[in-house]
Amino acid sequence: MTTTIAFANQKGGVGKTTSAVTLACGLAAHGLSTLLVDLDPQGHVALSFGLPKSPALYRCISLDEPLEGLTISPRPHLSLLCGDRSTEKINRQFARLEFPDSVLADLLTGLCFDVVLLDLAPSFNLLQRNGLYASDWIVIPTRLDPLSLDGVDEVMALMRELETGTKCNRGYSILPTFFDRTTRDTLTQFRRLVDEHGEHVWPPIPQDSHARTALDDGQTLWDFKRTTPAMEGIKSGRHHLGGYRQVLDRLLEVIHDK
Amino acid sequence: MTSDKSSESLDPAVSSLLSGMEQRAAEAQLPRRERERLVKQRLKIQARRDQRATYDLPPMLREQLRDLAENVGVPASQLATLAIARFLIDYRANKIDLDEYKQPSRSPRYDWNLIFPEELVPRTKKKKGGN
Numbered sequence: 420m421t422t423t424i425a426f427a428n429q430k431g432g433v434g435k436t437t438s439a440v441t442l443a444c445g446l447a448a449h450g451l452s453t454l455l456v457d458l459d460p461q462g463h464v465a466l467s468f469g470l471p472k473s474p475a476l477y478r479c480i481s482l483d484e485p486l487e488g489l490t491i492s493p494r495p496h497l498s499l500l501c502g503d504r505s506t507e508k509i510n511r512q513f514a515r516l517e518f519p520d521s522v523l524a525d526l527l528t529g530l531c532f533d534v535v536l537l538d539l540a541p542s543f544n545l546l547q548r549n550g551l552y553a554s555d556w557i558v559i560p561t562r563l564d565p566l567s568l569d570g571v572d573e574v575m576a577l578m579r580e581l582e583t584g585t586k587c588n589r590g591y592s593i594l595p596t597f598f599d600r601t602t603r604d605t606l607t608q609f610r611r612l613v614d615e616h617g618e619h620v621w622p623p624i625p626q627d628s629h630a631r632t633a634l635d636d637g638q639t640l641w642d643f644k645r646t647t648p649a650m651e652g653i654k655s656g657r658h659h660l661g662g663y664r665q666v667l668d669r670l671l672e673v674i675h676d677k
Numbered sequence: 678m679t680s681d682k683s684s685e686s687l688d689p690a691v692s693s694l695l696s697g698m699e700q701r702a703a704e705a706q707l708p709r710r711e712r713e714r715l716v717k718q719r720l721k722i723q724a725r726r727d728q729r730a731t732y733d734l735p736p737m738l739r740e741q742l743r744d745l746a747e748n749v750g751v752p753a754s755q756l757a758t759l760a761i762a763r764f765l766i767d768y769r770a771n772k773i774d775l776d777e778y779k780q781p782s783r784s785p786r787y788d789w790n791l792i793f794p795e796e797l798v799p800r801t802k803k804k805k806g807g808n
Contacts, residue, residue, distance in 0.1 A: 449785050449786075537767075600694070600698055603702065605698075609698070617686055618686040620687070620691050621696070623691075623692065657726050660690045660694045661694065665690060668786070675784050
């Protein structure tokens with residue numbers, strides 16, 4: 420059975436694509452057949468792998484071309500369905516439909532993947548609603564600043580709106596990103612997030628300039644350097660807290676429990 | 678979409694990070710001498726941490742270990758150390774066969790689970806004084 424997980428936040432620049440790409444690579448490395456779908460017209464999933472943007476998603480949804488011929492496999496067990504600015508056109512097509520929320524869910528039904536990860540755009544047009552509707556679980560990456568946290572509230576509100584759909588028991592996790600534990604503001608916002616969302620808050624991803632350097636080189640964090648703070652987390656005594664490796668464990672638990 | 682916000686239900690890494698950050702924020706308000714004392718105390722605790730490990734153990738096994746430690750008057754940690762060291766020696770000498778206990782795991786993290794028979798690792802308390 421396929422588990423579909425969306426990465427969403429209405430605020431941009433919170434680490435949605437970096438998180439989706441890094442965790443997709445981690446799941447694939449665990450041997451889970453993984454499809455990463457770029458629902459963002461910026462098409463940054465392809466760039467994260469050093470690949471050119473492509474209209475694959477548009478061709479799949481709007482032109483009804485078979486998925487098999489459109490995906491790229493940059494590494495074993497991982498397939499990408501990339502996007503570019505043509506992704507915008509899908510919305511226009513959806514706007515003409517009577518029930519536009521479930522197109523993507525129908526498309527993903529019956530695929531032979533263990534996991535499908537959806538990288539959503541920082542807006543709530545019909546395609547993004549489709550992404551949330553199709554998901555079993557939603558990961559909400561967020562910086563610890565008021566605007567990004569407002570984006571979390573917006574995702575939660577939309578999730579409630581979509582609760583009437585077939586997948587009415589969607590779970591969610593909040594993933595603090597760009598985490599800098601030395602500032603008082605981080606502590607204040609982190610405490611607020613934990614008070615509001617409790618167990619739904621996942622260990623944070625530390626602020627790490629390597630993520631940007633890796634992107635400049637067209638590499639994922641797994642390829643660039645596996646021991647960066649973003650991968651390993653924050654050192655606390657003998658342990659590391661947070662980081663994509665630990666978050667990958669949480670994601671594996673979600674998939675296992677589904 | 679409900680959240681249980683009690684600290685027991687928090688992700689352990691989140692809970693640990695948050696309490697560490699709050700502790701440091703509180704310490705920053707203390708007088709210098711008090712802060713230095715706390716730093717020394719923390720270093721002592723960190724030095725001890727290298728000897729600590731956390732594993733999930735069945736409650737009955739933990740209880741038996743605690744009872745034995747009390748009866749022979751030694752720390753339970755030292756008994757656990759002895760038990761693990763003896764196990765590793767026996768395992769390396771092929772005296773213990775893990776295959777006997779292996780069952781396929783559905784978890785993507787592990788290939789196998791070890792399922793122990795009741796007589797080896799009891800899950801329930803034995804009745805006392807039964808004939």
